[in-house]
Amino acid sequence: MDPYQLLNLLFQFLDSFAVIVLAAVGLAIIFGMMGIINLAHGEFILVGAYATVLSYHRIGLPLVVAMLVGVAITTVYGVVLERLIVRHLYDRLLDSMVATWGISLIMIQGVRILWGNSLDGVGTPFGSVSYGPYSYSTYRLVLAGIAVGVLIGLYVLFARTDFGMRARATIQDKETARSMGVDTDRMYLSTFAIGSALAGLTGALYAPTRSVGPEFGQEYVVEAFVTVVVGGASVIVGTSMAGGLLALVKSGATNQWGQFIGLAAMLVTAIVAIRLMPDGITGLLEDWRRARRESE
Amino acid sequence: MSADSALETITARVRSPFEGPNTTGNSNAFWTAFVLAVVGLFLVPAVSPGHVSDLTLFMSYAFLALSLCFIWGYCGILSFGQVAFFGVAGYTFGIVGINVGAETGALLGVVAALFVATLFAAALGYFMFYGGVRDVYVTIMTLVVALVLNTFMGQTAGSEWAIGDARLGGFNGMVGAPNRAIGTGSVAIDMTGDGLYYVVLALLIATYLGLRALVNSRFGYAMVATREDEDRTAMFGYNTKFIKLAVFTFGGTLAGLSGVLFMFWSPGGYINPDVFGITAAAMPVIWASIGGRTSLLGTTTAAVALQYLDQRLAASGSEYALVVIGALLLFVILVMPAGVAPYAERAVDWIRDGVSAKLRGDPESENENAPSNSEVTK
Amino acid sequence: MSVHDSTIKTTAAVDETGAGTNRILQTRGLVKRFGGLTAIDDVDFAVEEGEMRCLIGPNGAGKSTFLKLITGRHAPSDGSVYYDGADITDLDSYERVDQGISIKFQVPSIYPELTVRQNLRVPLQRVASRSEYDERTEATLEQFDLLEEIDTVAANLSHGQQQRLEIGMAMTLEPDLMLLDEPVAGLSIEETEEIAELLVELNDEGVAFVVIEHDIDFVASIADRVTVLHQGEIFTEGSIEDVRADPEVKRIYLGESGEADAEERAGPEADH
């Protein structure tokens, strides 16, 4: 394999990694921290994309600003939905799946009724990097950088700030957290808002790379769920490790044997991973950590 | 008087295997209503021939609903991929049927389809339960299995994807399974129109009663105990992994039966990979959630009712059809968390209490309608 | 391991008990590690048929883990478990139950959404035929003073009732060896006495017991012998009087002197 092709492989890996991580991270936060399986996660992404495209085309905002608007609107949307519906579903994991499925149906068709079957496209910015006979979209490499940035940002947020500490305490023991002065109700709301904002970010970032229509969000759902489950309980470590593993399998297999094998390999890897690591990659890491502690 | 009580003893004896605290509807009133409903359903082809085809289809789906109710409601295993067994059975039926042909093909197809669906469920169940996969991970894993099948079957378009005479057909689907009649040699049962309707209805009633008997049996208690607390149940000497495997496997058989019956309904013996898709996969979960997952009858009714409603809304052509369905799901989950069945039961109790209050002075009838928990377990 | 641990070893009397003929349960070299933590460290332990044995020791001594190794809930990292002379180390939990081992968990572990009757039905149907259910259910509930609650949903029972129900369920299987993890935790003095009487009665009928309990008065009222577990090892074994009199035991566990437990404050591990 010549160096250019290695670079191809690397770029394809980064590309897959970005998609998987950005698709999954919002879902992971909501699932990992609140025990809600949000089957409407794709439609949160949809809101981000629509808000971005509409404010870009109809209001004429610059793309970056439009993206920020997309994130903001998705956040607000998430907050409203949390207040109205989702908070009745805490500790009802399976019910949350059915209810959010309902939300998803309503949203897809609602968006179609309001804005039709498709929105005008937004061109992808930045152009491409060329190397030998090949080139790769600069924007998509930037997305990989953003994905890593998001993971680092979340790590800092949850591991290094008081907010993060309170959030983790709330997950572990809601009642005790409340008796320690944490407004858990608001904590859940904030967590849901962060998850929504990240979904909105994903929608905003990918709106310029894909055609935006009511089914836009559906494209992310499978990858998001698989990643969350393979990742396990810890949001940041789990998502990044699972994202890395699945992106490696997907991009490697796609590069070698084409898109179908790539897709199938990723799904099969997920099945095998769940079987071998019933608690996800995080569970496995936990065991390693204990083992290391022992040897010290 | 004595003749009456003799009759009562007989009905009680007939009813007893189907009753117990694991099922709702353990009263004379329930069984009377049940018999009336069954009679009503048997009369549909005569009274309303226009509904036969749709009802046949929806009742075929009801087996899928029952399979999920059985494994989820009674054993706590939420499979989001019951359609995998439905679809595998459907495809197997088609492949065997097309290669063998005619009534014999259909017969062998049914046998093979149920066998393959059962085997597939057993293999997947063994893989999961003996590998320590639990709870929501079972849910996602089963969903991913369905999606893998969806992806895989979708690309089997080329002529190289043929098993004998049966072209898998990729995304466009496989056509031509012999589904007009089933039998062998000179004996064949017509499996079209009213004939199919009666076959499906009879099977559905038999399956429903069979499951009622099963969940109230020793094994049923073991299932429920496993659902409630797996560790505890193992400590009573139950092999809970095996119980889950057995339940999941039988659930696969039932889902497979659903797929086979669907193939008999399906015009031209047609099936395509949509049966493995995420929308199809969600439907059984929705039926069970709405109907009440611990109620066999509730889930069955929800399957038929929701499919009917869904179809009518689509037929209306309204752009709000999917919005209405989504809103309905939300409403039920938020307002009736355990599904409609427990509320329906409570409503019936309430009405009955009202009636028996009016009939007060007639202790016989009151007695008869009393909650029958104790009577049942005797 | 610190210096005084070696003195503990010398005071431990694992296999010098003289008993050896009718062991219903025996463990040899049992070890359980969780990652870096060695919860059970090379334990040789034996219970005679019909014996009433209590297991005491500080929190984190490995008592519950030890029970779980016997029931098969955990697989040991090393060593073997023998029941009635046969090696059962590789048997699954449910298979051990079939051999005659029954357990009551630490946290009352009943089926909260089922009624008392249904709860009992689960173990009952393994040992009785359908026609016997009612009779035996009532007999058990009578014995455990729960007859009035027969159709109560178990979640609505009081804590003490739940404890009794769980013991009743475990006893339904007519085990030869019964493992109880803190059977009187959270019970009133009166209830505790009732349970003690009940256990002694069952023990008289020939059921062997291994009971984990903190309540030393309760232990004194029932135990034939007492085993003290400390840091995953058997610290000492003997009659309740001997154990109570042992100054080392006092120091690490009973603490009747009222002095601070310096070690617990500094942490039990020797790595500090």
Add this chain to the structure above:
Amino acid sequence: MSMLAVDGLAVSYGNTPVLRGIDVAVEEGEIVGIVGKNGVGKTTLIKAVMGLLEADAGTVRFRGETVTNPDRYRFEGTPIGPLAASVRQSGLAETSAGGVVDKLVGPAPDVPANGRATRGIGYIPQGRDVFPDLSVEENLRMGETINAADDDPLYDVVYDYFPILEERATQDAGTLSGGQQQMLAIGRALVGNPDLLLLDEPSEGIQPSIVQQITADLTRINDELGITILFVEQNLQVIQNLATRCYAIDKGTIVDELGPVDLSSRETLAEYLAV
């Protein structure tokens, strides 16, 4: 003014009443015990005081401020007709044109558990309930908010009482032994310098030697820091060693109040613990 005053508190689970009108008063600097056998409502009382359970009736006042007031629910939608104007004038409620109470303006609504914590109530739950996946230090930091006066957190004091917590600061709390977790739970509630500590069965599941130690620590905390303590307990020794005064509770009501003399009598106490 009592530190804590509970008047006529009633709490139920669903339709089952658990507390049926409890009156308890705790003065500043006291250590008051609540005794009673299992299932009489001791834990329910502590949780209702903390705000983790909603009261059906009665009030809880903390340092004079009413933190729970179920009465407010009763008036909404009540037609008061001609009185509407005067009610409105009183500022207690808003009324609609038809003379129906729309919204109660005062007295203050329920203060949720987190609000009570920030007002200065520290809570040590039954079974410790440390945050197992947070480090020891993070667990302590969680307690900083239990702080009415915005004092500096009392890490020095906590580490002085429980040096082990400083040694294990970076370790996950879940890896501590039961006794250490109890120390952490107390330290966590203590770090924000609360005015009142609520303890729910501090001795449960702890080996006897540590129980004695913790009893001594609590006495010291009360003595040295002047923190008022209300605890629920079944362990006779702990009650005798710790409490200055006790309420005996049975079937959801206070059946007796025990002074020092009663407390010294093992028999009197045992009676309430095993009614």
Add this chain to the structure above:
Amino acid sequence: MSDRRLSRRRALATGLSGVGLALAGCLAEEGDGNGGNGDGGNGETTGTTGGDDAPKIAVLEDRSGNFALNGTAKWQASLLAVEEINADGGVLGEEIEVYDPDPQSDNQRYVELTQEAIVDEEVDALWAGYSSATREAIRPTVNQHDQLYFYTTQYEGGVCDETTFAVGATARQQLGAVVPYLIEEYGPRIYTVAADYNFGQLSGDWVRILAEEHDAEVVDEEYIPLDVSDFGSTINNIQGEDPDFIMSMLVGESHTAFYEQRANTGLDIPIGSSTTMAQGYEHRRLDPPALTDMYVGVNYMEEITGERNEDFVDRFYEEWPDAEYLNQEAQNNYFSVYMWKEAVERAGTFDQEAVIEELEAGIEVEAPEGDIELDPATHHMTHHMRVGHADENHEVTFSEEQYIEPSFLHEVGCDLTEESEQTQYEPGEYYDEA
């Protein structure tokens, strides 16, 4: 089928006739209001003429779900045709009713609704479905009831079925227009990218056959699952091969991303296609220059010139002011409704067997794309094929028209006037190259 109809339409459209204007307004209103229940309002008016026997057609087109983007215009154009016909006195003097539920892009729903249309509604003709999977899902039902069925999507070709009329252009017609053109323009090295299912794979076969016929070569081909929307590796592979042009038979919303990504990566190799622009109007939806140098073989696009088409486009948007695009399939729906009317009138009855006989007798239509002809033997149309080209501003221009017959089915010997069949032929069985 006459100038009379068209001139009347023009009068309505331009509002020259006061009566006509009023009528048109009324119809438009009814059309809008009746979106949900096409038979509701009309039932009463036709009650006087035909009672229960009122002629009824079924239009099953997706207005929600995956294919709504394509299906909505098909439904709109069908209703437009029906309204025009009804306004013009109906068929055989009777107004046509429309049964038009929304199958929601769900093939299972299609099967149920097709049954309902045939059995309960007893429709006289059926228009249904966008994807070939949908067509295959309902064809058994159609066959079972010998239902007259119009399938209007451009497709892979090969359906030879006695009651089915596949009136869209076939792969051979579309690719036969665009592939030779591109070989001529750019050179002989072709890279095929196609959707990984029947349509894509058969179209890929056709590209190879046509390449062979024109001394060109397919250097590599890639089949993409329908839900893939990241094309980094595909673009790298293309760059590695550096073909003269790409043939793309990508399908659906996910695949649309390919064009964005191609432009963004600076891959400026021209693309030929049978699937873009004419159906999903990507040239309108995507931000230029995503479709620069995109060549597509089409029988119709909204943009084709000529008074007849401009007129049609005006009428369409007057009826459906919110419509997003008038695509190729919508035109096919439109003309085929008129074609059916013509056949019914020639037969003098709505009886389907008689109507099919008339259709098989040969029929010519003045469609917006031009005058075209039904091929009796194969039930396909001879279409005016054009190569549409999008420039960097997505302006579409068309090369010279070719009149291409559906030749493949002739080659395989499909003659429905002679022999009843219900099959789909595949090129692989007849060409070595495939």
